[in-house]
Amino acid sequence: MKKIEAVIRVEKLEEITEVLEKLNCCPGMMITHIEGRGRQKGIVEQFRGREYKVNFLPKVKIEIVTKDSDADKIVNAISKAARTGEIGDGKIFVYSIEDVLRIRTGEKGDIAV
């Protein structure tokens, strides 16, 4: 099993959700609104005639746990939908997951994903 953790632009969330829905192999997803910075290192804003730096930008983090066989498909779909080609598109991390347990039934492993 794999956990896919994607940091994306806030405005791309809806598009990515639609793409994953169509893919029909993505069991569930978790969303966190986060702030962070990458190579872009924040942006400059302005208040009453004076500019100031905002060091951390709002992003969305998606977490999906899935069967090994589906992981690549999902990663590719997210990366395609999230890309604009401009700096700030985000990153995707993939982890191995040891086990999963569905609380309602007690099922474990792939079937619980």
Next chain:
Amino acid sequence: MKIKLKKWRDRVMAAGLAVVTGLLASIVFPHLAFAADPSGAETLAQNPQAPVDYVWVLVCGFLVFFMQAGFAMVEAGFCRAKNATNLMAKNTIDFVMASLVFMAIGFAFMMGNDYHGLIGTSGWFLHGANYDVGKYLMFFWQLVFAGTAATIVSGAVAERLKFKAYFLYSLAVAAIIYPIYGHWVWGGGWLAKLPFGVGHVDFAGSGVVHTIGGFVGLAGAIVLGSRFGKFAKDGKPKAIPGHSITLAALGTFILWFGWFGFNAGSTFSAHQLRIAVIAVNTNLAAAAGAAVAILLVFMKTKKWDVGMMLNGCLAGLVAVTAPCAWIEAWAAVVIGAIAGALVVLGVYFWESKGVDDPVGAVSVHGLNGVWGLISVGLFADGTYGLGSTTEPFVKGLFYGGGYGQLIAQAIGAAVCVAWAFGLGFIAFKIMDTFFGIRVKPEEELKGLDVQEHGTPAYPNFYTTNQS
């Protein structure tokens, strides 16, 4: 040494006792001449046209009162969410204190019987001969102005002044600083009688209200020092963005709206049809100020800066307050445009001097109050008099009035700045010596809302990017 101190203390106590006795005597033995008309029946019989004037002045006064809401919103919007409760508290308490203190002594100092052009001496507690509809009307009008002068300061000292200090400061402004200077200009005092032009004039209070508020604010900001994080270690100024441009814009619109009452109501009579000219001039100056301010900042940063446009709008309003009744439309545009430039330069100037004015109150009200007073001496066109359509008319340099009026305006402006800054500085310094007017550093970092009041302004929201 000890004996000397004791002697000195006794003298102060004796002097204080004398003042209190004097005050009490004038209350217990009011002027028994009953020209007063508490019911208004006599006033109406003598002048059947009085109601239209009363309604005009009262409605305009209600508009000026509503400017309190405008100031509260502008200041809250331009400051951080963690201090919004504190700003609401200060913007309320200054009108609360002003109402009570101005009724007790402020109004008497301002509009009472003149003593050598220096101070008014009658009308304590609106008592005796002052129990009169006409006096009450004048009191209400002057009170909402005193409240405006008081509330300007809260912006300049925002986010770091103790509530206790603000409470006491608003006493000083409403009891002494505003009414005594007001007496010199509007109460028949020495500035009104200057032997230049028609004497120093200030139609609706660029000086009496705004310069006073702005420069007391400057004194407060200097005594307090700058907010944590306003200047980098190398002294370079940094922006501390406010938490809501939406509130700041709403506040500006409320002030703009209230200003029509502030200026046009200052005719103190609906029979002065000059009110139409005043309303137009007021609006034009606001528009010109806003336009110039946003264009100037755009030239510097290539961004359309809304915060500065709002400041520019208010700057135009402040500047046109003194000349609004005596100028033509084109002059209102010029006066507003210069005000818009002044406020931008002012904001950068005070920051370069290490003065931290979180909302720009010193530049908006202080600098442009002075500019408004001066502008009368330049642009007054000689078509309107002292709240009257009869001579003497107010005439400035550009309309062939010579330098007389300009000199009177310059003297009044200089006196106003010195009086407001001087007394403001002394008041804040004395309080600072006795109990320290600035909150502790950790309180400032956490915000005054929870630390001073126990009430966050937005308890169900968490805020980000706070420094």
